[in-house]
Amino acid sequence: MSDSDALLDPIKDNLDALTNFLVERMQDASFAVREAAGETVGRFAENCQMDFLDQHQKIMPCLLQVVRDLTASKEELTIQKAIFAMNEFVQNLDYDIKLYLEDCLQALLAYITGTYARDIKYWALVALSNTISTAGKKIEPY
Numbered sequence: 001m002s003d004s005d006a007l008l009d010p011i012k013d014n015l016d017a018l019t020n021f022l023v024e025r026m027q028d029a030s031f032a033v034r035e036a037a038g039e040t041v042g043r044f045a046e047n048c049q050m051d052f053l054d055q056h057q058k059i060m061p062c063l064l065q066v067v068r069d070l071t072a073s074k075e076e077l078t079i080q081k082a083i084f085a086m087n088e089f090v091q092n093l094d095y096d097i098k099l100y101l102e103d104c105l106q107a108l109l110a111y112i113t114g115t116y117a118r119d120i121k122y123w124a125l126v127a128l129s130n131t132i133s134t135a136g137k138k139i140e141p142y
Contacts, residue, residue: 015048019055026062031069035078038066042081045088053092060089060100067107071114080123083111087127090134097134104131 025037041063044052067086070079090097090104108131111124
């Protein structure tokens with residue numbers, strides 16, 4: 001038996017270096033590399049959570065570009081993971097949501113209004129809902 005969190009320790013110990021590596025790969029000239037990096041960011045967001053999500057200033061600009069680039073992809077799971085990653089970051093942005101709000105809305109609407117598979121549209125709608133919810137929480141006090 002093993003503790004799944006303990007298996008993540010080597011990743012968490014090197015999270016800064018791995019984050020920098022992923023950011024570089026999300027800016028790679030190769031579409032296949034950017035596509036794989038976007039999916040990996042989704043898996044990191046799912047499994048490493050707060051340690052990884054705290055680095056949104058490095059990741060979100062590149063992730064948003066990858067999500068926009070993936071509109072040309074045929075890999076449905078990759079698109080879903082990238083949108084999932086964006087959703088995870090958005091839910092944890094607090095007041096920084098304003099930095100990414102317009103770009104998030106435009107990227108998600110492209111998937112919602114486009115001719116994509118139902119699962120992709122589902123994740124885009126979930127991410128849109130959470131984006132609106134996160135932004136709404138920041139507006140309500142005012």
